[in-house]
Amino acid sequence: MTVPETNPGPAAPGGAAPLPRRSSLPRRLLRNPMAVVCLAVLALVVLASVCAPLLTSASPTRSSLNDAFAPMGGSHPLGADSVGRDILARLLYGGRVSLLGGAIAVAVALLIGVPSGLLAGYYRGRLDAVASWVASLVMAAPAIMVLLVAIAAIGPNTNAAMAVLGVILAPGVFRLVRASVTSVREELYVDAARVSGLGDARIVRRHILPVVQAPTIIQSAQMFGVAVVIQAGIEFLGLGSAGQATWGAMLNDAFANLYTAPGLLVAPGLAIVVSVAALGLLANALRDALLESGYAVPGARARREKAPKARKAARASTDPAADTGADDGDALLTVRNLKVTYPSPGGESTVVDGVSLSVRRGEVVGLVGESGSGKSQTAFSVLGLLPPEARCEADRISFDGRDLRRLDRRSLNSLRGRRIAYVPQEPMSNLDPSFRIGTQLADPVRLHLGISAKEARERALALLERVGIAEPERVHDSYPHQISGGMAQRVLIAGAVSCDPDLLIADEPTTALDVTVQAEVLDLLRELQQERQMGLVLVTHNFGVVADICDRVLVMQTGRVVESAPVRRLFTDPQHPYTRMLLASTLEDAPPRTPLPDIPPTAAPVQEKV
The missing domain is CATH 1.10.3720.10 (MetI-like)
Incomplete structure (x- = not known):
């Protein structure tokens, strides 16, 4: 049996197996005989x-009729042309x-x-x-x-x-x-x-x-x-x-x-x-x-939530702008009457319709609703990540008193990552497979904090250790495909809090993780939020996550906020039928299922006649 050739990488801490290293392009090219011959x-x-x-000492333009059509040899190793x-x-x-x-x-x-x-x-x-x-x-x-x-x-x-x-x-x-x-x-x-x-x-x-x-x-x-x-x-x-x-x-x-x-x-x-x-x-x-x-990376295209088809569901009777949170004066983030539309064959499709919300420092606000309710589109509106075809209107979108709608791209970039951070879903799709984890953590830190590469590395290692990664050195030097999904989510959280932001927006941060890892990530988010007194907007469809971490909840349906309340009141006394339906669908208090009836042993299989 032939053993495949490997290219050992740097040894992992603690005597673990060495990390695989991406083969360099020249080395890979020189292993191809055809490439070597062509080069x-x-x-x-x-x-x-x-x-x-x-x-050669001969001139390429000097002609001599005496040497016309001279054969190979002598002063003309390959001969001479028609004019010598x-x-x-x-x-x-x-x-x-x-x-x-x-x-x-x-x-x-x-x-x-x-x-x-x-x-x-x-x-x-x-x-x-x-x-x-x-x-x-x-x-x-x-x-x-x-x-x-x-x-x-x-x-x-x-x-x-x-x-x-x-x-x-x-x-x-x-x-x-x-x-x-x-x-x-x-x-x-x-x-x-x-x-x-x-x-x-x-x-x-x-x-x-x-x-x-x-x-x-x-x-x-x-x-x-x-x-x-x-x-x-x-x-x-x-x-x-x-x-x-x-x-x-x-x-x-x-x-x-x-x-x-x-x-x-x-x-x-x-x-x-x-x-x-x-x-x-x-x-x-x-x-x-x-x-x-690995230089030509065929990305598995993971697109953001696009404009859904226009829905004809009945609108809620409650005020869509209802928000029982902070007044505008003491709010870190304020959104008033947000509307997001996309062009469609029939005109325009509205995916967010009149959403209002506010977030204080140190407060966790949940945006909850089924898929397609407009939660992520609301978050993307605050972050400035809507695609070009989207049309975003609002009476107000302000962060710490600054109107985000009036900021140019450079001013918005100075806020994003530094004071407003984002934790996306699908952790493996949000890490560039071309770069090591440490590089992707260090870039924003060096940009926003103006520190050296050595200081950025030390900060990245400290962040990886803080988010519960047991081998920060190994993960720091790894490529995304060399770590698990849970580790990748922790890396994204470390990157989000690397510049000590004031507001953190987490979009379904536990969707792609198993139950045990979900609980660990939620505990980590809550600890970091309390430790740094960040405002946190949590986008989710999971009421279990809401109960674990949120202070207030906004329930969204077909682009509108149908109910807004403190988390305890929402669970004990939901007002809107849609909220009650969502809570009932969790089956938390549902009666246990009846046991399955005994299944008699099957008869011997019937032989097919030939």
Whole structure:
């Protein structure tokens, strides 16, 4: 039996098994024989082109009619062409032109396609619509015709023609990058980074680019090969820079003398075929290495709650804005008459309708209701995490006297993570699989508190120990897939309280956990809330959780608050029929089920007749 090769990581504390470490990309690439061969071939081509003056003393443009069609040997190791120019010199110096032309085309395509794809995919909206329209327009135009018209306008300049080719290739890069950004933008760990107060530039650099880089690198290798072929084609047609030694010009001369000296095709044709084939095979090997080493992370797309269909349920008779909590004057968080709508085929779908709530310092307020009642949408409205298509209106959304609706993105980021923190549900989806736990804990701390990397590490280890993780060093150096769901939830709680926030919003923090871990996490939340005197908004559908931790409760149904009361009064004297229905559905006081009747032993199975 073959034992699979492993790459041991750092030893875990206490003599535990070493942590598995992600294989580095170069090491994974060098284990692929095809990749090694391709890299060697390309390195040889590049090195030979760069060192052309050292490898031959002949001039690539000097002609001598006495040496026309000279055979291989002597002063012409590969022979001479129809006008006596040395083939080896033209081959070596021609590689410079082809490689430089390919590099120019790829660089221009990346400089245009990557930033525009990042901006369009991340911000969407009108920017995305305009950029996509321009990309489609460029792609719809015949590329060869555009290139020929550009050459006619700017003259026979190879480098300029390659720059125009880069513009033509840019829409392909744009679409690839935009699709990659769109696929990861809705990942929950991106929302978690946004809530922790990280700016857009840092989120894109830390969480978006690692996903974008893999397909972009692969496409760049493929584009390089295409550019080399097209550049050779331009030179073959005589539309490139005059007087330059290029592979395309060598092919032109060879075809003109095909019947006289067919061997002239071998050197330039072989150089083009070998270079392009090596680039294509290297792109495939690079793709496999990126996927295996974990650089191209295929996210399991965990989307936020989207707009549900419009409901036609009867509206509650109680005041939807009822809130028996703090007055606006002493409230840490105040929301008044919040309304959230989404566009729908029939007009607009209202998912939050007239919700009002307030939270004092040191108070735990629960938002409870069945799935789709608007709880999470209310929380996202406070956090500023609603998707662009959502329309949010309110008479007031204020935190510590500041109107959150009037804050720009930078001011909101300075609050999120520092004074307003968020604990999401689905812990494994809210941690970026590309980074270690310690890195994800340290980033917001360093941003908001301005401390050094060493101090951030010490603070992260202390937080991991505080939230009950037995081996903080090991967890700190682990990737998310190396820890359990309960540990991941504790990590998220540690990250949420890392900057000592004043308000903590926890959205179903125990949904994905088993009963034992749920109780531990609830105890931890309550301890941290009391220890730091935070205001806590707990979004849940579980009345058991409400009874354990909340001081006041708001019951939501179809986007409206139907009842608001202190937790003890809500359980002892619920007023609204919907609240009574929810409490009855918990089966806490339901009579025990009758025992199942005895089941007689089954008869012998009937044999099927053949």
